[in-house]
Amino acid sequence: YSCDVIRNFSIIAHIDHGKSTLADRLLEMTSTISATVKGTNQQFLDKLKVERERGITVKAQTASMFHNHNGRNYLLNLIDTPGHVDFSWEVSRSMAACEGALLLVDATQGVQAQSLSVFHTACERGLTIIPVLNKIDLPAAQPDRITAQMQSTFGIDPADVLHISAKTGQGVEAVLQAIVERIPPPTGSPSEKMKAFLFDSSYDRYRGVISLVSIQNGVLRKGDKIASCYTRKKYEITDLGIMHPEEVSTSQLLPGQVGYIACNMKQSSEDLLCISPYRRYTSPGNGNTHFPPVEWFPAQWEKVYAGVFPVDSNDFIKLEESIKRLTLTDRSVTVQRESSTALAQGCRLGFLGTLHMDVFRQRLEDEYDANIIITAPTVPYKVVYKDKTVFVSNPTDFPDITDPSAKVREVQEPIVKATIIVPEDYLGEMMDLCFLHRAEDMDHRYLDSSSASSARAILTCTMPLSDIVTDFFDKLKSRSSGFASFDYEDAGYQRSNLVKMSFLLNNKPVDALALIVHRSAEQTVGRLWVKKLRASSHTFCLASIDKASPSLCAMLSDKVIPRQMFEVPIQAVVGKRVIARETLSALRADVTAGLYGGHYERKMKHLENQKESKRRMKRIGSVDLPQEAFFDILRTK
Numbered sequence: 001y002s003c004d005v006i007r008n009f010s011i012i013a014h015i016d017h018g019k020s021t022l023a024d025r026l027l028e029m030t031s032t033i034s035a036t037v038k039g040t041n042q043q044f045l046d047k048l049k050v051e052r053e054r055g056i057t058v059k060a061q062t063a064s065m066f067h068n069h070n071g072r073n074y075l076l077n078l079i080d081t082p083g084h085v086d087f088s089w090e091v092s093r094s095m096a097a098c099e100g101a102l103l104l105v106d107a108t109q110g111v112q113a114q115s116l117s118v119f120h121t122a123c124e125r126g127l128t129i130i131p132v133l134n135k136i137d138l139p140a141a142q143p144d145r146i147t148a149q150m151q152s153t154f155g156i157d158p159a160d161v162l163h164i165s166a167k168t169g170q171g172v173e174a175v176l177q178a179i180v181e182r183i184p185p186p187t188g189s190p191s192e193k194m195k196a197f198l199f200d201s202s203y204d205r206y207r208g209v210i211s212l213v214s215i216q217n218g219v220l221r222k223g224d225k226i227a228s229c230y231t232r233k234k235y236e237i238t239d240l241g242i243m244h245p246e247e248v249s250t251s252q253l254l255p256g257q258v259g260y261i262a263c264n265m266k267q268s269s270e271d272l273l274c275i276s277p278y279r280r281y282t283s284p285g286n287g288n289t290h291f292p293p294v295e296w297f298p299a300q301w302e303k304v305y306a307g308v309f310p311v312d313s314n315d316f317i318k319l320e321e322s323i324k325r326l327t328l329t330d331r332s333v334t335v336q337r338e339s340s341t342a343l344a345q346g347c348r349l350g351f352l353g354t355l356h357m358d359v360f361r362q363r364l365e366d367e368y369d370a371n372i373i374i375t376a377p378t379v380p381y382k383v384v385y386k387d388k389t390v391f392v393s394n395p396t397d398f399p400d401i402t403d404p405s406a407k408v409r410e411v412q413e414p415i416v417k418a419t420i421i422v423p424e425d426y427l428g429e430m431m432d433l434c435f436l437h438r439a440e441d442m443d444h445r446y447l448d449s450s451s452a453s454s455a456r457a458i459l460t461c462t463m464p465l466s467d468i469v470t471d472f473f474d475k476l477k478s479r480s481s482g483f484a485s486f487d488y489e490d491a492g493y494q495r496s497n498l499v500k501m502s503f504l505l506n507n508k509p510v511d512a513l514a515l516i517v518h519r520s521a522e523q524t525v526g527r528l529w530v531k532k533l534r535a536s537s538h539t540f541c542l543a544s545i546d547k548a549s550p551s552l553c554a555m556l557s558d559k560v561i562p563r564q565m566f567e568v569p570i571q572a573v574v575g576k577r578v579i580a581r582e583t584l585s586a587l588r589a590d591v592t593a594g595l596y597g598g599h600y601e602r603k604m605k606h607l608e609n610q611k612e613s614k615r616r617m618k619r620i621g622s623v624d625l626p627q628e629a630f631f632d633i634l635r636t637k
């Protein structure tokens with residue numbers, strides 16, 4: 001055994017530049033994927049349903065392959081990483097288990113915002129970078145221009161850049177060769193004290209927690225005793241092996257290897273990673289395991305928080321367990337219990353962005369069959385009192401700063417440094433958009449030499465995080481016809497004039513709807529939002545009709561639908577001031593009202609259409625609120 005024949009690498013790139021496609025080709029060319037899978041372009045590493053549906057990588061995945069180079073057999077461990085800005089946490093975690101990275105750049109699109117950020121992260125980690133220009137098969141590819149761009153942006157020697165098409169396989173053989181020749185082998189010794197890096201884990205119903213580890217020193221064998229750093233409970237390794245690309249059991253894991261371990265850990269809260277998955281642990285191999293807290297990663301930073309509640313309050317325990325299991329595979333989500341007067345018991349979760357939140361929601365529904373309501377996302381605010389500073393991540397806890405007895409000195413909000421890369425023609429449009437979102441310190445420079453046609457610009461500015469976690473990304477894409485790319489990093493906190501806006505339905509405050517808004521926007525937001533709430537009243541009344549089932553059809557044709565004659569006022573309130581008001585009348589909401597006896601089928605169709613939205617509704621007071629109402633808040637913002 002020798003570390004010399006091992007290469008650990010990841011593929012880093014901007015979203016859609018072809019990481020998963022290249023991973024597929026590498027797996028094929030090393031015969032890791034069987035002939036049946038071959039050629040189907042099915043993105044082998046994108047295992048999750050949400051990944052296949054959306055065509056994005058969410059989770060980092062690993063695969064080991066064997067490759068013969070100059071008569072020597074090499075073990076190549078690939079870690080596929082996500083491309084979207086929300087998942088950069090996974091990217092830096094995967095990099096920690098590697099010595100090298102393939103930096104993939106699309107030959108039609110050139111260097112984009114995440115190409116820059118992943119490049120910098122890889123450099124900071126001291127990884128060897130192999131620059132790869134992908135999609136050269138496309139007629140729109142501009143290999144020379146993009147190579148020059150890579151040279152001027154990253155300081156890369158054009159001679160080092162590999163030109164490939166991950167789709168057709170052209171040039172991919174040279175990638176395998178470069179991995180072996182350019183990336184250094186891991187250093188580590190089987191005789192040294194056990195040291196491994198845990199970078200992911202998941203839950204298997206039969207075998208308990210399965211952890212992915214990269215061995216730094218020492219050897220892990222079947223039957224070895226390890227202990228949970230959290231509960232100090234001891235476990236015996238029941239199975240271990242490599243991902244090839246599915247689990248393949250081996251007798252041991254050696255330094256430099258990446259693989260999985262299972263140790264019959266049933267309780268999700270007891271897993272090995274509870275203290276932190278981002279710390280190394282050591283095990284001397286005598287059953288006495290120590291876990292020194294080695295801080296490896298920068299402190300995790302949740303950017304948005306949202307409440308997750310079961311539609312049926314009786315499902316809370318089940319929901320909480322599902323969330324716990326899912327967070328095992330996604331360590332960046334933080335969980336706290338939360339109770340709301342409107343929505344009962346639920347959990348407050350912290351995410352890295354709204355896409356991250358949306359993906360988590362979809363995974364809860366897909367993989368755990370959860371029926372949930374998610375409240376509008378909130379960023380973490382700082383409220384400074386005379387004697388203390390409090391972080392507020394739930395609008396319900398935000399003080400009424402219009403009330404002097406609250407004794408609030410100031411409120412601060414998180415700020416980010418944003419980087420946008422865009423063709424010159426869209427620069428003005430992007431600046432306008434940033435100004436609309438309270439941007440400051442705006443600056444720009446050009447990426448290509450000035451003589452290049454349609455040169456691209458890098459625009460930087462600072463912006464409040466709350467403005468970009470909503471629909472900023474969508475606006476950026478549509479206003480630039482999809483050409484702009486965007487990335488951002490933490491830039492601390494800044495004093496801001498923020499207020500809490502509450503909403504009253506039927507004169508009762510609905511805590512789950514409360515928002516924190518900038519003073520300058522309170523009128524616009526208040527008015528828009530009460531209008532939106534009123535608009536969703538359609539769903540509310542139909543749900544009432546639907547509830548009358550099963551004698552529904554008879555009732556409909558006999559025109560004896562019990563109409564609710566009450567009116568429901570909807571108000572937006574800041575402090576004691578009513579900012580906006582609308583009145584909701586139940587009659588208007590009845591979309592089947594005009595359809596009498598003969599239109600039975602049409603009535604059923606209308607009601608059928610409502611079924612899906614009814615699934616996600618929560619009865620608040622005398623009003624049913626659909627999930628859309630909660631999502632609307634963030635769009636209104």
Ligand code: GTP
Nearest residue numbers: 015016017018019020021056057083135165166167
């Ligand atoms: P994320 O997982 O979302 O980060 O994307 P990715 O970087 O893994 O990109 P992916 O491999 O999913 O490729 C994005 C799209 O580009 C897919 O439609 C691929 O079929 C296509 N694609 C990838 N490589 C090539 C290539 O060499 N040539 C052509 N023509 N298309 C390619």
